[in-house]
Amino acid sequence: xxxxxxxxxxxxxxxxxxxxxxxxxxxxxxxxxxxxxxxxxxxxxxxxxxxxxxxxxxxxxxxxxxxxxxxxxxxxxxxxxxxxxxxxxxxxxxxxxxxxxxxxxxxxxxxxxxxxxxxxxxxxxxxxxxxxxxxxxxxxxxxxxxxxxxxxxxxxxxxxxxxxxxxxxxxxxxxxxxxxxxxxxxxxxxxxxxxxxxxxxxxxxxxxxxxxxxxxxxxxxxxxxxxxxxxxxxxxxxxxxxxxxxxxxxxxxxxxxxxxxxxxxxxxxxxxxxxxxxxxxxxxxxxxxxxxxxxxxxxxxxxxxxxxxxxxxxxxxxxxxxxxxxxxxxxxxxxxxxxxxxxxxxxxxxxxxxxxxxxxxxxxxxxxxxxxxxxxxxxxxxxxxxxxxxxxxxxxxxxxxxxxxxxxxxxxxxxxxxxxxxxxxxxxxxxxxxxxxxxxxxxxxxxxxxxxxxxxxxxxxxxxxxxxxxxxxxxxxxxxxxxxxxxxxxxxxxxxxxxxxxxxxxxxxxxxxxxxxxxxxxxxxxxxxxxxxxxxxxxxxxxxxxxxxxxx
Amino acid sequence: xxxxxxxxxxxxxxxxxxxxxxxxxxxxxxxxxxxxxxxxxxxxxxxxxxxxxxxxxxxxxxxxxxxxxxxxxxxxxxxxxxxxxxxxxxxxxxxxxxx
Numbered sequence: 085x086x087x088x089x090x091x092x093x094x095x096x097x098x099x100x101x102x103x104x105x106x107x108x109x110x111x112x113x114x115x116x117x118x119x120x121x122x123x124x125x126x127x128x129x130x131x132x133x134x135x136x137x138x139x140x141x142x143x144x145x146x147x148x149x150x151x152x153x154x155x156x157x158x159x160x161x162x163x164x165x166x167x168x169x170x171x172x173x174x175x176x177x178x179x180x181x182x183x184x185x186x187x188x189x190x191x192x193x194x195x196x197x198x199x200x201x202x203x204x205x206x207x208x209x210x211x212x213x214x215x216x217x218x219x220x221x222x223x224x225x226x227x228x229x230x231x232x233x234x235x236x237x238x239x240x241x242x243x244x245x246x247x248x249x250x251x252x253x254x255x256x257x258x259x260x261x262x263x264x265x266x267x268x269x270x271x272x273x274x275x276x277x278x279x280x281x282x283x284x285x286x287x288x289x290x291x292x293x294x295x296x297x298x299x300x301x302x303x304x305x306x307x308x309x310x311x312x313x314x315x316x317x318x319x320x321x322x323x324x325x326x327x328x329x330x331x332x333x334x335x336x337x338x339x340x341x342x343x344x345x346x347x348x349x350x351x352x353x354x355x356x357x358x359x360x361x362x363x364x365x366x367x368x369x370x371x372x373x374x375x376x377x378x379x380x381x382x383x384x385x386x387x388x389x390x391x392x393x394x395x396x397x398x399x400x401x402x403x404x405x406x407x408x409x410x411x412x413x414x415x416x417x418x419x420x421x422x423x424x425x426x427x428x429x430x431x432x433x434x435x436x437x438x439x440x441x442x443x444x445x446x447x448x449x450x451x452x453x454x455x456x457x458x459x460x461x462x463x464x465x466x467x468x469x470x471x472x473x474x475x476x477x478x479x480x481x482x483x484x485x486x487x488x489x490x491x492x493x494x495x496x497x498x499x500x501x502x503x504x505x506x507x508x509x510x511x512x513x514x515x516x517x518x519x520x521x522x523x524x525x526x527x528x529x530x531x532x533x534x535x536x537x538x539x540x541x542x543x544x545x546x547x548x549x550x551x552x553x554x555x556x557x558x559x560x561x562x563x564x565x566x567x568x569x570x571x572x573x574x575x576x577x578x579x580x581x582x583x584x585x586x587x588x589x590x591x592x593x594x595x596x597x598x599x600x601x602x603x604x605x606x607x608x609x610x611x612x613x614x615x616x617x618x619x620x621x622x623x624x625x626x627x628x629x630x631x632x633x634x635x636x
Numbered sequence: 637x638x639x640x641x642x643x644x645x646x647x648x649x650x651x652x653x654x655x656x657x658x659x660x661x662x663x664x665x666x667x668x669x670x671x672x673x674x675x676x677x678x679x680x681x682x683x684x685x686x687x688x689x690x691x692x693x694x695x696x697x698x699x700x701x702x703x704x705x706x707x708x709x710x711x712x713x714x715x716x717x718x719x720x721x722x723x724x725x726x727x728x729x730x731x732x733x734x735x
Contacts, residue, residue: 110689112689117645134727135647503722513722563711
């Protein structure tokens, strides 16, 4: 797993010292806000509606019990007793004081964590499949490559002042759970005919005000070329990406305006210049990094656990949890468990300090001391013995993180929205809460099946609404909150951008509208196996439109 | 009718410009400004406070008077004045009883 090498330790400590001095100078009046703002943003410190907000990096969503416990400690000591897991696999603290932030960064550094490059026009935290290193369908663990990219991109002098922010995601499984096609660079691990590892490379995906699915620029990029090719893409972007208009500055616009073939030629041209240089990845270096991510020693067991089966028969909540919150593990006798941070009627992604402590304890006790944060704002214990599930479940119930709703209609992604965010045009969280309450019974959720609702409180789309099966975008119209609904989005290997179904809805109307859509789906699906998305793709928007707005 | 608002530098707390150039923690205690010139004067007091490391991000916002009390017009400002609607236990609304 991610661990500092000596180089990391020294630069994180240097950066913390630097920031401490910058805060001191700001408070002493030696730095103006205009001078200080880019410095604080480089250290993940935003100013939101009510207070500062500190965004802490969780590289590729992987952390251990000790680190989780430190996050709990920070929530308790410097914040108001909770943190918020984000769609970029990070955590945000909503109420830190400026003067406390250097101390928080020092505490984070004690457990090899930091807030570097969680903001600003640089390469952000590299995200990965949250079942990485555990999933049965995985070709290879994507995290060693994510770590190599992290090391390359951290404080990269050439790429610290890009036209705009830059996000990379990587998945090691053919079932894409990392939304790679809606990132600036998306990497899909694959094998060629010779059995060698490489990457399908997508460029120019993204959400925000101009949503686009990434375009494939390489069917197979050999492992050894990962960094040189990434550098080539970044160089082309850094040189040609627009800087005149921040809304047209992402690489997706460059792809769109330049055209895929020309851009590919630019990238390949740049790549040819550097491919045999210092960025060529030596095999021994990849294997060395891979050793950081060596799988824990897991004893092969039986696919069926008698303990689990006995409990399943008598406990409906446990049965629902088993049905939805487990992901097949590559080692028989184990499973990856999703701890739902989406209690019915609760706030998606929020975790109290006590819950974080419990997660740390449970990871150490039942999960080989490994924890993952998913971009869907849940927490994963990737390596749990099937036999341990009943005991684990009991403790999850006690901590209120046992909802068996992963992938269901109440497993909603929502950005912080206008309750916290200075950019938001409407609230997201209360809409998520009301939908969760409306559909919250176990029977109803199970009947509806897989349905991903994603809510953003402004056009910047942190809540990924464009790729929700049902997407909700909160806007402001005549001083009132107003919600636009999109249908048919998806962030998996068959990614698609949702289409606006029609005129939007007021805050009072929007939950009813969602219910109308769900009822329409239930009425027209070919069977229980046909998910909302499949049904929508089969029948198109017409029946949904008619149900919402009446016949045209 | 406008008031001048900002966030306090040290803790980021939402504040409004009150009487005697004091920054207050309740919108109900804010000084109101009517007309372009008055607002410009308020903003210049704000700019000076920004220079003095007291506050950041000064801007003017619309308010009305309801039952004799200053109320922000926009929802965003009402949320800033109270705290997150999803977390009634946090923000200014949590201290409302004693205010």
